[in-house]
Amino acid sequence: MTEAHDAVEVIATKRDAKTLSDDQIDWVVDAYTRGVVADEQMSALAMAILLNGMDAGEIARWTAAMIASGEQMDFSGLSWPTADKHSTGGVGDKITLPLAPLVAACGVAVPQLSGRGLGHTGGTLDKLESIPGWRAALSNAEMMGQLEQVGAVICAAGSGLAPADKKLYALRDVTGTVESIPLIASSIMSKKIAEGTGALVLDVKSGSGAFMKELAHARELAETMVALGAEAGVRTVALVTDMSTPLGRTAGNALEVAESVDVLAGGGPSDVVELTLALAREMLTAAHKDDVDPAAALADGRAMDVWRQMIHAQGGDPEASLPTARETHVVAAPSDGVLSRLDALAVGVAAWRLGAGRARAGEDVQAAAGVQMHAKPGDQVRAGEPLLTLHTDTPERFERALAALDGGYDVADTAPDATPLILDRIAGA
Ligand code: URA
Numbered sequence: 001m002t003e004a005h006d007a008v009e010v011i012a013t014k015r016d017a018k019t020l021s022d023d024q025i026d027w028v029v030d031a032y033t034r035g036v037v038a039d040e041q042m043s044a045l046a047m048a049i050l051l052n053g054m055d056a057g058e059i060a061r062w063t064a065a066m067i068a069s070g071e072q073m074d075f076s077g078l079s080w081p082t083a084d085k086h087s088t089g090g091v092g093d094k095i096t097l098p099l100a101p102l103v104a105a106c107g108v109a110v111p112q113l114s115g116r117g118l119g120h121t122g123g124t125l126d127k128l129e130s131i132p133g134w135r136a137a138l139s140n141a142e143m144m145g146q147l148e149q150v151g152a153v154i155c156a157a158g159s160g161l162a163p164a165d166k167k168l169y170a171l172r173d174v175t176g177t178v179e180s181i182p183l184i185a186s187s188i189m190s191k192k193i194a195e196g197t198g199a200l201v202l203d204v205k206s207g208s209g210a211f212m213k214e215l216a217h218a219r220e221l222a223e224t225m226v227a228l229g230a231e232a233g234v235r236t237v238a239l240v241t242d243m244s245t246p247l248g249r250t251a252g253n254a255l256e257v258a259e260s261v262d263v264l265a266g267g268g269p270s271d272v273v274e275l276t277l278a279l280a281r282e283m284l285t286a287a288h289k290d291d292v293d294p295a296a297a298l299a300d301g302r303a304m305d306v307w308r309q310m311i312h313a314q315g316g317d318p319e320a321s322l323p324t325a326r327e328t329h330v331v332a333a334p335s336d337g338v339l340s341r342l343d344a345l346a347v348g349v350a351a352w353r354l355g356a357g358r359a360r361a362g363e364d365v366q367a368a369a370g371v372q373m374h375a376k377p378g379d380q381v382r383a384g385e386p387l388l389t390l391h392t393d394t395p396e397r398f399e400r401a402l403a404a405l406d407g408g409y410d411v412a413d414t415a416p417d418a419t420p421l422i423l424d425r426i427a428g429a
Contacts, residue, residue, distance in 0.1 A: 003031065007041040014048035022061050029065035033164045039171055046168070046177040054182040056227060062182070063228050066190035069164035073111075073140065073196040078148055080109035083283040084197040086188055088221070089121035091209040091348035092246035096124050096154060097260035098268075098276050098298075101306035103283050104151030106292040110283075111147055113157035113195050120209070120348035122253065122357060125156055130254035130323055130367035134316030150309045162190040170361070179211065185224040192234070199235040199286030201279055202226070206423060207244030209344025215240065215423060222426045230428035235286045240424040241275060245342050245377055248272040251351040252370010252391060254322040264304040269376075271421055273298075278422055325368035325391035329398045333381035337411040340377060346408025347371050347388075350401040354392040366393050371401075378415050 005027045013020055020028075028045065031037040054062065075082045083103060087093055100110040114136075116123035125136045136156040138146070146153045159166065165187050172178045192200050202225055205211070206218035222238035229236025248269040250259045262268040263276060280294035297303050311318040333339075351357065355366030372389040375381050387409070390401055 003027070003036060007031070007037045007045070011041060011045045011048060014045060014052055017052040019055060020058050025058065025061045026065050029062065029069060029164050033069045033167060042168065043171055043175040043177065046172055046175060046180070046183065049182060050177045050180040059182045059186055059224060060228060060231050063186040063190050063193070063232075066162050066164045066186060067194045070162050070194060071160040072194045073161070075109070075111060075147070075196050075198070078109055078144070080107070080147070080151060081199070081287040081289065082109045082111055082197050083199040083201065083287040084111055084192060084195065085201045085203060085279055085283060086192055087203040088184075088188070088205050088211055090205040090243040090247060091121060091344040091351070092248045092251040092256065093121070093205070094127060094248065094250075094256035094260045095203065095272065095276050095279060097127065097257065098263040098272070098303065098307070099279055100152040100154055101264065101310055102276065102280050102294050102298055102303040104310075105297040105302040105306045106280065106284055106289060106294055108151075108284055108287040108289050109147045110152045111143065111195060111197060112152070112154040113161065113191070114154055115157065116358075120345065120352045120357060122251065122256065122351070124154060126365050127253045127256050128154060128316070130257055131311055131316040131318070132320040134311060135314050138314070146310075146313045150306060150313055152306055152310045154310070155314070157191065157195075161194045165190050181217065181221050181224055184211065185221060185228060189225050189228040189232070193229070193232045197234060199283065200229055201282040201286060202236065202238035203275070203279060204238050204240045205243035206240055207242055207344060209246065209348050210243040219424060219426065222424070226426050226428050236428060237282050237286055238426040239278060239282065239422055240426065242419055242421050242423055243344050244419065246344050246347045246373065247275065249373045249376065250370060251347050252354070252356040252368070253365060254324070254367045255370040255372060255391065258322055261307070264298070264307050266299050266301075271376075274421055323368040325366070326393045327391075327395040327398075329390045329395075330386045331388040331390065331402070331405065332384050333375070333387045333411055335383045335411050337381060337413055338415045339375045339379050339381050339387070339409065340412035340416040341410040342373065342375075342377055343408040346405050347373070349404040350390065350408075353401045353404055354390055354397050355394060368393060378418065381411055
């Protein structure tokens with residue numbers, strides 16, 4: 001096959017901060033997927049994009065080219081409207097677990113194609129795999145069947161969806177080119193648009209535990225993704241939410257499932273409940289179903305009924321006991337006062353080092369490992385009383401987890417200023 005371009009010419013265009021043509025973008029994404037553009041060439045291009053950016057037209061074309069690299073799903077045959085949510089990832093972010101059954105209980109089907117965690121943010125599939133028997137891999141037919149019958153499915157994204165992104169994301173991970181707004185936005189949106197959801201709600205995290213440490217960058221990422229969704233005909237809304245402290249009181253796989261079940265039972269930490277309901281309302285509105293109150297479906301057990309059906313449909317036993325860690329270690333409050341800071345990144349890295357996350361793709365994670373938080377910023381603490389409990393099956397990990405937590409929290413005389421959980425809302429024009 002004669003190639004329409006060559007990689008060096010495309011790299012040089014972006015190296016010189018010029019605009020890539022539609023034709024160059026279509027070619028380079030396709031040729032990389034085919035193996036004609038080598039990894040080292042794509043890494044040079046990714047770095048040039050990271051340094052010199054892409055304009056809105058280039059980002060939209062890049063996203064379309066990644067979608068075109070694989071299959072597209074179609075939920076138009078379902079008797080339900082569909083809405084999905086994507087979080088850019090945070091510490092203790094278990095919101096998908098109560099959210100998907102809650103939105104289904106309100107009449108909107110949720111096709112959640114999720115991933116596994118890498119680094120300090122946990123993956124939804126890793127969390128659900130702590131439920132005995134639960135299986136992440138479903139065929140497209142199984143997924144469709146479950147969506148029609150139960151209204152919610154959380155499963156592994158098949159390799160057919162945006163394969164260009166799968167290859168490029170793995171490359172970015174090892175070449176220091178993850179932190180580019182055009183590349184993150186096109187990566188996330190290519191998968192979500194290819195998945196075929198009718199509506200999409202994005203939870204873009206901002207703060208120490210997030211990709212985007214600065215609010216201005218989180219806003220820019222949210223605006224870029226909302227514009228891509230609108231252009232592809234997917235009703236898209238983004239909430240920018242705080243990730244300077246962990247969500248809820250647990251970070252870890254089984255620990256987060258237990259907390260999610262508490263939320264579905266009408267309890268759970270107030271920040272997890274607040275964000276679950278806010279995202280549910282956005283999803284219902286985007287799917288034109290805003291006459292239903294998700295708070296009622298959470299309170300009266302309808303969301304819990306869907307959770308049980310959803311877990312059961314994928315081979316899991318929703319009544320089974322969750323695994324518990326062989327060893328625990330308590331971190332006590334150093335003095336009397338108010339917990340004024342509990343850093344999301346410190347807790348995320350500690351949970352990861354305890355075995356809740358993986359350092360390399362494909363490694364096993366410990367179902368029971370993680371961090372339980374007995375206090376959150378603003379809570380009173382007393383010297384010597386438990387602040388955190390660390391859980392692991394392998395106690396030699398405590399030392400490095402404790403090192404991650406060193407300097408990760410402060411106890412003060414006065415309460416910190418309350419930070420809102422939802423920092424901004426960005427909707428399409
Ligand atoms: N998640 C993705 O799917 N892609 C990115 O580039 C970053 C986070």
